[in-house]
Amino acid sequence: MSGAPPPILEVRGLAVALPPGGERSHAVRDVAFEVGAGEVLCLVGESGSGKSVIAQAVMGLLPKTLPVASGSIRLQGEEVAHAAPARLRELRATRMSMIFQEPMTALNPVMTCGEQIDEVLREHTTLTTAERRRRVLAIVREVLLPEPERMVQSYPHQLSGGQRQRIVIAIALVLDPVLLIADEPTTALDVTTQAQILRLVLELQRRRGAGVLFITHDFGVVAEVAHRVAVLRLGQLVEIGTKDEVLRRPRHAYTQMLIGAVPTLRVDPRPSDPDAPFVLRVRALEKTYRDHRWFAKERTVHAAADVDLEIRRGQTLGIVGESGSGKSTVARCIVRLVDPTAGSVLLGDGSGDDIATMASGPLRKLRKRVQIVFQDPYRSLNPRRNVAEALIEGPVNYGMRRAEALAKARELLELVRMDASAMDRYPHQFSGGQRQRICIARALMLDPELLIADEAVSALDVSVQAQVLRLLDEIRSRLSIAMLFITHDLRVASQVADHLAVMSKGRIVEYGPAAQVFAAPRHEYTRALFAAAPGGGFAFAPEAA
Amino acid sequence: MTIDATTADPVSRSRQKAGAEGAAHSAGALADAPPIVGQPGAWSRVRRNLSVRIGGFFLLLLVAIAFAAPWLGTVDPSLFDPASRDLLPGREGEITTLDGETLKHRFWMGSDSFGRDIYSRVVYGTQVSLVVGIATAAVALAIGIVLGLVAGYLRRVDGILMRVMDGVMAIPAILIAIALVAMWRGSLLTVVVAIAIPEIPRVTRLVRSLVLSIREEPYVEAAISLGTPTVKIMLRHVLPNTVAPLVVQGTFICGAGILTEAILSFLGVGLPPDIPTWGNVMAEGRAQFNQYPHNIFFPGVFLALTVLAVNILGDGLRDTLDPKMARRT
Numbered sequence: 001m002s003g004a005p006p007p008i009l010e011v012r013g014l015a016v017a018l019p020p021g022g023e024r025s026h027a028v029r030d031v032a033f034e035v036g037a038g039e040v041l042c043l044v045g046e047s048g049s050g051k052s053v054i055a056q057a058v059m060g061l062l063p064k065t066l067p068v069a070s071g072s073i074r075l076q077g078e079e080v081a082h083a084a085p086a087r088l089r090e091l092r093a094t095r096m097s098m099i100f101q102e103p104m105t106a107l108n109p110v111m112t113c114g115e116q117i118d119e120v121l122r123e124h125t126t127l128t129t130a131e132r133r134r135r136v137l138a139i140v141r142e143v144l145l146p147e148p149e150r151m152v153q154s155y156p157h158q159l160s161g162g163q164r165q166r167i168v169i170a171i172a173l174v175l176d177p178v179l180l181i182a183d184e185p186t187t188a189l190d191v192t193t194q195a196q197i198l199r200l201v202l203e204l205q206r207r208r209g210a211g212v213l214f215i216t217h218d219f220g221v222v223a224e225v226a227h228r229v230a231v232l233r234l235g236q237l238v239e240i241g242t243k244d245e246v247l248r249r250p251r252h253a254y255t256q257m258l259i260g261a262v263p264t265l266r267v268d269p270r271p272s273d274p275d276a277p278f279v280l281r282v283r284a285l286e287k288t289y290r291d292h293r294w295f296a297k298e299r300t301v302h303a304a305a306d307v308d309l310e311i312r313r314g315q316t317l318g319i320v321g322e323s324g325s326g327k328s329t330v331a332r333c334i335v336r337l338v339d340p341t342a343g344s345v346l347l348g349d350g351s352g353d354d355i356a357t358m359a360s361g362p363l364r365k366l367r368k369r370v371q372i373v374f375q376d377p378y379r380s381l382n383p384r385r386n387v388a389e390a391l392i393e394g395p396v397n398y399g400m401r402r403a404e405a406l407a408k409a410r411e412l413l414e415l416v417r418m419d420a421s422a423m424d425r426y427p428h429q430f431s432g433g434q435r436q437r438i439c440i441a442r443a444l445m446l447d448p449e450l451l452i453a454d455e456a457v458s459a460l461d462v463s464v465q466a467q468v469l470r471l472l473d474e475i476r477s478r479l480s481i482a483m484l485f486i487t488h489d490l491r492v493a494s495q496v497a498d499h500l501a502v503m504s505k506g507r508i509v510e511y512g513p514a515a516q517v518f519a520a521p522r523h524e525y526t527r528a529l530f531a532a533a534p535g536g537g538f539a540f541a542p543e544a545a
Numbered sequence: 546m547t548i549d550a551t552t553a554d555p556v557s558r559s560r561q562k563a564g565a566e567g568a569a570h571s572a573g574a575l576a577d578a579p580p581i582v583g584q585p586g587a588w589s590r591v592r593r594n595l596s597v598r599i600g601g602f603f604l605l606l607l608v609a610i611a612f613a614a615p616w617l618g619t620v621d622p623s624l625f626d627p628a629s630r631d632l633l634p635g636r637e638g639e640i641t642t643l644d645g646e647t648l649k650h651r652f653w654m655g656s657d658s659f660g661r662d663i664y665s666r667v668v669y670g671t672q673v674s675l676v677v678g679i680a681t682a683a684v685a686l687a688i689g690i691v692l693g694l695v696a697g698y699l700r701r702v703d704g705i706l707m708r709v710m711d712g713v714m715a716i717p718a719i720l721i722a723i724a725l726v727a728m729w730r731g732s733l734l735t736v737v738v739a740i741a742i743p744e745i746p747r748v749t750r751l752v753r754s755l756v757l758s759i760r761e762e763p764y765v766e767a768a769i770s771l772g773t774p775t776v777k778i779m780l781r782h783v784l785p786n787t788v789a790p791l792v793v794q795g796t797f798i799c800g801a802g803i804l805t806e807a808i809l810s811f812l813g814v815g816l817p818p819d820i821p822t823w824g825n826v827m828a829e830g831r832a833q834f835n836q837y838p839h840n841i842f843f844p845g846v847f848l849a850l851t852v853l854a855v856n857i858l859g860d861g862l863r864d865t866l867d868p869k870m871a872r873r874t
Contacts, residue, residue: 298856375763376764379763393768445771446772
């Protein structure tokens with residue numbers, strides 16, 4: 001930040017008003033920062049902190065309902081906060097550009113990737129067709145896509161998520177902008193793909209000397225890419241500084257809390273009883289999807305194959321894997337939301353209760369012993385039923401009297417640290433974290449022996465996530481139930497799991513005590529997964545106690 | 546697109562992802578977060594909507610007219626008087642009651658070739674039209690909901706049932722209605738059923754598609770793992786969440802039903818000609834349309850305004866209750 005070249009982006013006293021009647025008057029206010037040439041500034045914050053609003057303000061893409069109320073945004077000295085739409089359009093392609101979170105929706109599905117890159121050149125340059133074609137191929141090569149000739153002729157749906165994001169990056173960089181805004185560019189990607197994309201963005205940025213405004217909620221990613229970090233909270237900048245200052249020696253209490261909430265990749269082995277009785281044994285579980293079609297070849301997908309798992313009372317088994325690895329399929333087979341193709345799922349000591357093949361009548365009696373908490377707190381509760389009704393549904397199904405069930409519901413709400421007044425309210429009146437607590441309480445209403453958490457904290461902000469993880473751990477040890485914890489996030493897995501199973505392409509590739517798997521991964525895929533974990537080697541500030 | 550094996554339905558899967566990411570990342574979406582159907586507040590938004598207000602106001606007015614028909618300066622719509630044939634609108638004339646008493650009467654909308662008062666027939670016709678429209682919507686929705694739930698939940702029945710529905714949809718609605726009324730002879734009940742039957746496949750399809758997406762919702766899966774019986778899940782978790790789109794669909798069926806009834810009556814295959822319906826009035830005025838256009842004009846205006854009001858109401862309801870659908874059309 002020392003003197004010499006003028007900043008590429010300079011934001012001063014930026015305020016964006018929210019429509020009246022909301023929770024707060026401004027989406028962001030008093031925001032000031034700058035991005036120098038060749039610098040990566042990370043904007044970090046939880047959901048609702050206003051980080052995307054800032055990106056949209058810089059790009060001039062704010063919706064009409066959210067005008068820039070005051071302040072200035074200077075791009076290489078030129079004021080853009082109130083620039084004319086035509087000028088903004090010109091700037092957007094040539095001097096600043098943006099990478100979005102979801103590459104599928106950022107690309108036009110009916111145009112080939114090549115045409116979409118070419119469109120930018122056609123609009124903003126006077127190059128001939130041949131020159132444009134050379135530029136398109138050059139940029140596609142530069143974002144390290146294999147077989148550039150084929151790539152430019154492909155439609156977005158023919159590419160993988162990572163390849164699509166590379167195309168989006170190519171579109172963003174083809175005109176050599178001085179400022180690149182990346183709005184959660186890797187959030188929708190798997191961890192190994194994410195690592196590749198982050199490397200690519202950094203390398204291109206270094207080579208071209210562009211400034212990058214990188215928006216993320218993930219401190220692992222921050223540790224990986226940032227030169228400087230700005231922390232946003234409820235629309236206000238609470239702290240800004242170099243990466244080491246902010247991540248290792250945070251000054252503001254909120255930053256300290258956020259960084260303290262980032263799960264470490266260390267495993268603290270818990271004392272656990274190796275001879276505790278089995279709660280669940282899964283043997284050779286297999287799930288194959290067959291797509292019957294009238295006029296086409298049948299497609300088969302092996303979602304899970306040859307899966308063996310065991311969980312003992314009071315212990316947590318973590319399953320980690322990337323999307324499509326089959327980890328959710330395993331969970332859904334165990335709860336029998338889908339019917340396994342083969343294999344057995346045995347509850348308890350395994351005397352005759354094979355969930356995998358049971359008819360639905362007798363199965364209903366066993367369902368109460370395994371309960372599940374889903375990923376999306378916004379869709380896990382019926383919007384039309386209040387919390388009390390949601391909670392007592394299970395026990396009432398199994399013949400408990402209403403009054404008794406209501407009393408129990410109140411007890412469990414207390415266990416998950418919710419006020420009893422929540423009983424009469426509807427799901428939309430709660431935040432994501434609160435809803436997830438309600439879902440956990442609902443699952444516990446039936447006194448299950450096994451609680452399955454299917455990405456149960458993945459949709460939550462990091463501070464809320466830490467609270468829910470603590471709550472789950474407390475429940476596990478207090479009620480001494482077994483937990484099956486499914487996650488794509490290695491940090492989360494390292495924090496909760498006693499044992500760890502790593503899944504890839506429907507199979508378990510590594511399985512063992514969590515401490516052992518983390519310390520000395522044996523399988524190649526596990527090692528690749530660990531290496532890709534963003535910020536893996538970075539030592540964050542120790543948690544403020 | 547990669548094949549995602551974890552759920553059978555890729556659409557709901559991707560929505561699930563979008564939802565989760567939206568949650569992690571909603572600052573930008575604050576402004577245009579879609580209102581969730583079923584939240585309290587949805588109805589106050591409905592009440593504030595201009596289309597709903599205009600359409601609703603006209604419909605209430607028509608309902609009031611239908612109920613107050615005897616007190617709106619009308620005479621018995623079946624009365625006629627040979628002396629008052631083919632009067633132009635606004636003329637004075639006389640009309641004979643069933644007791645043989647002769648009354649002075651002003652024919653605000655003129656009279657037809659039997660000397661019947663068009664105004665009285667149109668006002669009383671409002672009753673018929675509204676009853677037919679509402680009853681048609683009710684019958685089509687009731688049967689369509691049951692069939693749609695069955696098709697959406699019992700996968701084995703689904704294929705057969707939906708092919709039958711495709712078959713019904715392939716025949717023009719008006720032809721089915723004409724054939725059915727011809728079979729049963731015209732009465733209010735048969736006309737309502739005949740108009741409702743061709744609408745059933747549309748409702749069934751809508752309900753089925755809603756059921757197919759709602760049954761993948763995590764809250765339904767949670768209910769399954771809580772041991773809730775299937776029938777209870779359908780009634781408690783699935784059905785209530787289909788209400789908003791069905792209300793919207795119902796208004797459109799209502800409007801279409803009113804129109805179809807008028808068409809059937811006009812073609813002479815609907816309600817018997819002695820029942821005053823707008824279609825019947827127009828059918829009787831058809832022969833003399835060149836000399837006396839008022840015979841067709843007034844019932845036509847009422848018909849058009851009624852259907853317009855119903856459709857405006859439906860549009861308003863769709864915009865407020867079902868924003869996703871509104872953006873698509």
